[in-house]
Amino acid sequence: MTIHQPGKERIDAVRGFNRFYTRQIGLLDEGLLKSAFSLTEARVLYELAHRDGLTATDLVRDLGLDPGYLSRLLKKFEERGLVERAATEADARRSSIALTPAGRVAFAPLNQGSHDQVAALLDRLPAPEQDRLVKAMQTVQSLLGDGAEPKIPYMLRPLQVGDIGWVIHRQGLLYAQEYGWDETYEALVAEILGAFVKSFDPKWERSWFAEREGEVVGSVFVVRQSDAVAKLRLLYVEPSARGLGIGRRLVEECIVFARAKGYKRLTLWTNDVLTSARRIYEAAGFKLADEERHHAFGKDLVGQNWNLEL
Amino acid sequence: MTIHQPGKERIDAVRGFNRFYTRQIGLLDEGLLKSAFSLTEARVLYELAHRDGLTATDLVRDLGLDPGYLSRLLKKFEERGLVERAATEADARRSSIALTPAGRVAFAPLNQGSHDQVAALLDRLPAPEQDRLVKAMQTVQSLLGDGAEPKIPYMLRPLQVGDIGWVIHRQGLLYAQEYGWDETYEALVAEILGAFVKSFDPKWERSWFAEREGEVVGSVFVVRQSDAVAKLRLLYVEPSARGLGIGRRLVEECIVFARAKGYKRLTLWTNDVLTSARRIYEAAGFKLADEERHHAFGKDLVGQNWNLEL
């Protein structure tokens, strides 16, 4: 009995999905039945066709096969002239396995069949649903895949259509969940961002969006308050993307931008409950100017103004 | 060669996921190796434990098994006293299969093992990621599952935190994709909705959100323009949820609400390119009052005012 038990509904949902996908894979594999290869053989051929310098051990590990079984399977392939084994220089026990031209020829229809089958599956769905499917699959894969960190942990990019709605949505939900704020906070964010875009002055203002694996995971805005003063607004980082330094990086960008534009001061307003944001501001050199109690978003809060002289 | 070819990247992504999940299921099944049952036996037991009045044919269909294989498998179970078969009254060829108490006892550790395994898998992820995983799996399942329509096609509910951001996000993206509108439309929606919530008067104003399988797929707002005139704003329905009558239903609710509150007229502003919305308004009895060319959202448009005398 662990202390932190994942909810039963979640477990049941995952088990249900496993049953469902077991069947799904079974259906797809029926297409292989007529071919000369078993599912496992096809998986091996696929790996060989797509990766170079594989050894038997690699295949055993990546496909979860029995070494003895694989050994025989490869021997059969070799006898049929589908694969070749070349001794590796470094280690005489291993040999690197590769498809021969004949092997590629044998694999081609298999590959095509699988491709067509999936194409037919997708074809039943309209394009936006296809995208949803692919996206959901990638989510599952990246969550269950053993933490293969993406090459680029995140990237910053300018505003695109859909971004501000997303930021409003996520901030609204997040602060409701974490601090119990009501929907008036979300409305405030909507007003601020609506006005930001409407009166946007690219010479004096800017926004940054942190994207990770195609999803927005953080953002920040700089707006002009006067000739001398710029205001940093709505810094936010997704809980799932915290710890990557995204928040600090976003604030950093704002400071660099404000300096470059010749502002004398960067100011911001926040609430004392947002402690992790506060730490970022302090680390960046902001000083607390003043604070005052106020009632907003359904809570009693302490609002704070922070300034950074540039 | 079909005319509508799903993109190659999508196909490859799905195939990649299939390979990934084949392995994933393989890993989970290793847990069964020590038990007295094979994967297929476990699947059969699971179905028997969770559904009543199953026949052999049901199992063959739902699990994709060979009838001969299943027949023998059930015979073995029966000999071991794990299942019982009862002749069905209607059809003497079939018999309905059920686990005996002994069968339940035999299934319990199997079930527990699978449960624990999944729990361990989930335990590695923080709770919000678990939710993302489950949600993504449900998306995959509902998209690939053969269109088992949800019991309730959709339901209407009032505004919740996160809704307005979501509507802004989706409308911004949608009209950008479909009509090429730029981000100023999204900003306009944000301003409208920010102001709506801020100055919300529950006595005179209301909003409705259509939810389908836990996702917002449509919305509409009624705001007070004067004592006598209410304005319908921002009607929208997700492309994936069109054809269910959600748009018509939302407009209907607005009309009923406006009448009940004693407004004399319901008015709305739209653009002529939004043809499906227009059809809904016409069907509901709205009359085109006037229209005028204007330039907005990066396009030349024809704005229209529609009225419904209540």
Place this chain on the structure above:
DNA sequence: ACCACTTACTTGACTTAGTCAAGTATATCA
């Protein structure tokens, strides 16, 4: 009421796919 056809299994005869244990050659580490 009857015949052709379908459905719901069952049985027999197989193959294949996969497992397990033991063995050999090479590499690594102390």
Place this chain on the structure above:
DNA sequence: TGATATACTTGACTAAGTCAAGTAAGTGGT
């Protein structure tokens, strides 16, 4: 240099699944 680990290989199995043919019971049309 010897003990241990790794990268296969081989032998000996068995479980798992397939395919075809058969039987009994239902269905549909005339």
